[in-house]
Amino acid sequence: MNILLALIPVSLALLVLAILAFLWAVRRGQFDDLDTPSLDILGDDERPAPPPEKRDAP
Amino acid sequence: MNAAVDATCFHCGEALPAQAPSVDIDGTPRAVCCQGCGAAAQWIRDAGLADYYRLRAADGARVDLDAGDFLTWDRADVQSGHVVATPQGSEITVVVEGMRCAACAWLIDRALVREPGVTEVGANAVTGRVRVAWDPARTPLSRVLVRLASLGYRPHLAQGEAAERERRRERNRLIARLGVAALGATQAMMFAEALYLDTAGEMSLPTRDFFRWITFLVSTPVVFFSGWPFIAGMASELRHRRPGMDTLVATSVLLAYVASLVETLRGGPHVWFDAAVMFVLFLLAARFLEQMARRQASARLDTLARAQPALAWRVGAGGREQVPVAALAVGDVVEAGAGDVVPADGELLDAPASFDESLLTGESEPVARQPGDALYAGSVCRESAARLRVQRIGSDTRLSQLTRAVEKAQAQRPRVARLADAVATRFVLALFVAAAVVFAVWWQVQPGRAFEVALAVLVVSCPCALSLAVPAALATAHGTLARMGVLALGADALESLARVDTVLLDKTGTLTLGRPQLVEAVSVDGGDVAPWLAVAAALEQGAGHPIAAAFAQRGVPAAERVRAHPGEGVAGEVDGRAWRLGRAGFAMRGDDDGALWLGDGTVGVARFTIADPVRPDAARAIAALRAMAIAPRILSGDGADAVASVAQAVGVAQFQARQSPEDKLAAVRALQANGHRVLMLGDGINDAPVLAGADVSMAMADGAPLAHRAADLVLTGSSLLRVPQAVALARRSQRIIRQNLAWALAYNLVALPFAAMGWVNPGLAALGMAASSLVVTANALRLGRIEGHAE
Numbered sequence: 058m059n060i061l062l063a064l065i066p067v068s069l070a071l072l073v074l075a076i077l078a079f080l081w082a083v084r085r086g087q088f089d090d091l092d093t094p095s096l097d098i099l100g101d102d103e104r105p106a107p108p109p110e111k112r113d114a115p
Numbered sequence: 116m117n118a119a120v121d122a123t124c125f126h127c128g129e130a131l132p133a134q135a136p137s138v139d140i141d142g143t144p145r146a147v148c149c150q151g152c153g154a155a156a157q158w159i160r161d162a163g164l165a166d167y168y169r170l171r172a173a174d175g176a177r178v179d180l181d182a183g184d185f186l187t188w189d190r191a192d193v194q195s196g197h198v199v200a201t202p203q204g205s206e207i208t209v210v211v212e213g214m215r216c217a218a219c220a221w222l223i224d225r226a227l228v229r230e231p232g233v234t235e236v237g238a239n240a241v242t243g244r245v246r247v248a249w250d251p252a253r254t255p256l257s258r259v260l261v262r263l264a265s266l267g268y269r270p271h272l273a274q275g276e277a278a279e280r281e282r283r284r285e286r287n288r289l290i291a292r293l294g295v296a297a298l299g300a301t302q303a304m305m306f307a308e309a310l311y312l313d314t315a316g317e318m319s320l321p322t323r324d325f326f327r328w329i330t331f332l333v334s335t336p337v338v339f340f341s342g343w344p345f346i347a348g349m350a351s352e353l354r355h356r357r358p359g360m361d362t363l364v365a366t367s368v369l370l371a372y373v374a375s376l377v378e379t380l381r382g383g384p385h386v387w388f389d390a391a392v393m394f395v396l397f398l399l400a401a402r403f404l405e406q407m408a409r410r411q412a413s414a415r416l417d418t419l420a421r422a423q424p425a426l427a428w429r430v431g432a433g434g435r436e437q438v439p440v441a442a443l444a445v446g447d448v449v450e451a452g453a454g455d456v457v458p459a460d461g462e463l464l465d466a467p468a469s470f471d472e473s474l475l476t477g478e479s480e481p482v483a484r485q486p487g488d489a490l491y492a493g494s495v496c497r498e499s500a501a502r503l504r505v506q507r508i509g510s511d512t513r514l515s516q517l518t519r520a521v522e523k524a525q526a527q528r529p530r531v532a533r534l535a536d537a538v539a540t541r542f543v544l545a546l547f548v549a550a551a552v553v554f555a556v557w558w559q560v561q562p563g564r565a566f567e568v569a570l571a572v573l574v575v576s577c578p579c580a581l582s583l584a585v586p587a588a589l590a591t592a593h594g595t596l597a598r599m600g601v602l603a604l605g606a607d608a609l610e611s612l613a614r615v616d617t618v619l620l621d622k623t624g625t626l627t628l629g630r631p632q633l634v635e636a637v638s639v640d641g642g643d644v645a646p647w648l649a650v651a652a653a654l655e656q657g658a659g660h661p662i663a664a665a666f667a668q669r670g671v672p673a674a675e676r677v678r679a680h681p682g683e684g685v686a687g688e689v690d691g692r693a694w695r696l697g698r699a700g701f702a703m704r705g706d707d708d709g710a711l712w713l714g715d716g717t718v719g720v721a722r723f724t725i726a727d728p729v730r731p732d733a734a735r736a737i738a739a740l741r742a743m744a745i746a747p748r749i750l751s752g753d754g755a756d757a758v759a760s761v762a763q764a765v766g767v768a769q770f771q772a773r774q775s776p777e778d779k780l781a782a783v784r785a786l787q788a789n790g791h792r793v794l795m796l797g798d799g800i801n802d803a804p805v806l807a808g809a810d811v812s813m814a815m816a817d818g819a820p821l822a823h824r825a826a827d828l829v830l831t832g833s834s835l836l837r838v839p840q841a842v843a844l845a846r847r848s849q850r851i852i853r854q855n856l857a858w859a860l861a862y863n864l865v866a867l868p869f870a871a872m873g874w875v876n877p878g879l880a881a882l883g884m885a886a887s888s889l890v891v892t893a894n895a896l897r898l899g900r901i902e903g904h905a906e
């Protein structure tokens with residue numbers, strides 16, 4: 058059972074890391090807008106599409 | 116179907132004029148209504164952002180080609196207090212009109228970042244705010260704003276920025292608490308699991324204690340950081356000697372936590388850290404959901420309120436200049452263009468003009484004002500531009516008086532005695548008394564077990580279910596309301612709504628649609644009226660008249676030399692023929708009969724009736740309310756005839772016309788004095804004091820911002836049937852809250868004697884606690900259904 062003495066502190070350290078990362082994300086404003094980012098993904102997929110000039114039919 | 120699509124502007128969805136320009140988007144020519152929309156669509160296409168048209172959930176805003184140059188925004192006096200200096204340059208947050216869905220935010224982000232000198236853009240579709248960071252050395256702010264306006268998003272100076280920042284900080288703090296609770300609670304559960312799985316008691320005592328201390332370590336931040344809102348709430352409730360829900364929640368959490376700590380210290384048989392942390396997590400999540408639903412609603416409405424014009428045109432010796440409204444002084448001469456909002460109370464100069472004062476008075480017809488007449492801030496200048504001399508500014512204006520009346524009425528609103536709080540108060544007190552008595556009795560009988568049994572009493576009767584009973588029901592009910600299209604802004608709204616027995620209705624904009632529509636068109640010779648309709652439409656569109664929308668149709672010929680005659684009508688030429696559209700006296704030298712005539716000045720050819728139609732479902736909604744034993748009455752600022760005909764159409768016998776905001780408020784007070792619980796349904800600024808003074812109030816979404824701020828609930832859809840549905844839901848939620856409270860109390864009352872006798876095993880106590888909470892939560896979830904009561 059001595060392995061617990063190593064594993065539990067490791068899990069606690071990971072927990073602290075996760076909490077710090079989360080607080081950092083909140084403070085950076087990652088949760089300010091929960092609606093618009095879902096569209097960003099859709100938009101970026103279209104990037105490689107032909108440039109606007111070529112889309113114009115003559 | 117195709118024709119219907121083609122009939123409206125591809126960009127903004129408005130009706131198309133005769134020779135509509137068209138723009139190629141993705142290889143398909145699309146018709147647009149005006150040069151402004153055309154330019155916007157073209158720019159969006161050329162910038163490679165045409166995806167916007169696929170992503171959007173609502174039409175864009177009509178683009179005004181001549182939106183202005185925004186040069187005044189570069190001025191230091193306008194920027195002061197709004198622009199923040201950052202290491203990279205400057206930053207400003209503006210409120211924009213026309214941001215209707217997330218795709219708009221997407222478009223704004225991408226469009227502005229392409230402007231040279233712009234370093235960062237953050238558009239938020241929920242709050243309607245755009246944060247722009249730019250380098251003043253490379254671009255003036257005005258260029259960025261012109262780009263914004265050219266896409267149809269007209270920027271306004273954001274006011275109350277500090278309050279908004281505070282709100283954001285508050286929300287982030289709540290998210291942080293929730294995140295810590297979720298991470299901490301899952302870890303605490305993991306460690307507690309190890310203890311639970313040791314069913315045979317084979318774990319060595321040092322290992323067991325090691326696990327308990329670790330669980331303690333992980334739960335402490337959850338209880339004290341995440342649970343802080345509850346603990347702080349308890350502190351404030353106790354300070355006011357009114358223990359309520361927060362006291363109950365904090366007591367449960369702290370009880371489970373402290374009892375576990377005591378058991379850990381003295382090596383007792385069981386700990387409940389896991390119960391404490393899960394409890395914090397669940398309650399925090401319920402609170403988060405409820406608050407987000409309400410905050411999102413109020414953020415959206417606040418944006419509207421702040422989008423009032425912060426700039427006005429001051430006419431000085433050197434010509435016209437745009438100045439902040441705050442810089443206006445009594446005696447200044449200001450100009451309001453057609454369609455502009457009058458910035459301050461004042462006296463009309465020069466020529467007669469007509470103003471829409473419906474927001475202030477509820478009167479649907481524009482009123483004609485003569486030079487020297489008083490004008491009020493907040494009324495809209497119609498037809499032609501007007502100049503006025505400022506007499507009262509800022510907090511002295513009629514608009515501000517009404518705002519103050521709202522605040523005053525809100526402060527004097529009768530408070531509903533909160534059922535849950537009353538129950539909670541007594542329960543918490545009784546619980547502590549019971550524990551003390553049990554301790555004292557056992558101390559006499561068997562001092563060795565006294566502490567253990569008193570602790571068992573406290574844990575088994577830990578009011579977890581009781582404190583979940585109300586938040587769970589409220590969170591579900593608010594979610595259901597939002598899905599129904601009713602935004603609840605006030606925390607007490609549901610409770611008050613359940614007890615309503617009288618409903619007061621405003622007419623214009625509430626029972627009626629609030630915008631004029633063509634209800635009848637007859638040609639004088641009895642022939643086809645369509646050609647005359649086209650001529651009228653051409654004249655109205657050319658004049659940019661507010662009732663033009665009533666005539667909007669396809670294939671309208673272009674009108675030339677259009678001139679508006681304030682208070683009379685419009686004159687102009689269509690296909691080379693001179694026409695007049697307006698009152699009978701103006702169009703054909705007849706007697707005014709309230710209708711709109713088309714003629715050449717001497718002979719009339721067609722008669723149009725423009726009216727504000729009653730909402731199609733108003734009568735059914737009122738019947739449904741009556742079926743719920745709620746008596747309807749109409750209070751309107753409009754004239755008696757107009758009110759009587761609407762009252763008859765919707766089936767309401769009691770109505771009062773020509774009511775000023777103060778009269779309406781007095782009527783509410785009188786009803787309240789007779790013991791009635793009043794629901795007020797309105798939309799205008801003139802309704803705002805009444806909305807604030809009624810027991811509970813609802814505003815229409817397309818109504819005035821001030822009305823929203825005064826109301827407890829806002830109807831987002833246009834269907835009045837939502838009103839009886841919301842009342843039904845409110846009544847149902849009160850019933851379920853009562854059931855929950857009864858169940859939780861019954862459970863605690865049954866369990867208490869067993870614990871007091873010292874018969875309760877700790878595992879059983881934990882099981883009972885969980886089961887009871889589950890029952891209460893499941894019961895609350897029944898509120899998630901929308902009952903088709905009035906459908």
